[in-house]
Amino acid sequence: MKVGHRHDDRPVPEELLDDPRLTSLADWGRRLAESGLSPGESGNLSCRIGEGFLITRTGVPLGAVERDDWVLVSGVEDAADGLVVVTSRGPHEPSRDAAVHATLYGRRADATAVFHLHVGRLDDLTDRLGVPATATYYPAGTRESMEEIGRFLEDHADARYFVLVDHGIVAWGGSVDESGSLVEEYQLLLAEGG
Secondary structure: OOEEEEEEOOOOOHHHHOOHHHHHHHHHHHHHHHHOOOOOOOOEEEEEEOOEEEEEEOOOOHHHOOHHHEEEEEEEEEOOOOOEEEEEEOOOOEOOOHHHHHHHHHHOOOOOEEEEEOOOOOHHHHHHHOOOEOOOOOOOOOHHHHHHHHHHHHHOOOOOEEEEOOOEEEEEEOOHHHHHHHHHHHHHHHHHHO
């Protein structure tokens, strides 16, 4: 299955873009890019907004997130033809990993911010470092990937970050700073285990 989009290119409402969490997320993006955890245009950040969430647009380097790089995602659903469809609004399309974020927000009421980073050397270290990981790889933005994350969350109720096998890490918390701190904790584990 592939991900589809139902995208409205009208601007994200200004009152949403004024949320101070977006400034904090952009600061974390720069910090993570400088530390090497978000090379190039990899990774994506988001925060919950009402029934949806704001997420970085596709293709933006996390070290250079600007005000117009946020996309409002209001839903992720199955279409009649079996596609996963992301409903969004903004000048750009959302990250293709919007379904990862939607799954977290849908399953974890306490998740306020989600960080998803694509960093190397993960899968071979998860067992040795005791970091939980999903069991099977599915392409990003697919129903199978969302179901795999859902199974992981059911089996690991206390987990706050995990390895999305063959893809990257995912961390979430009750605040932007908590989510960022969890990523830094994971970075320390990588440094010690590598």
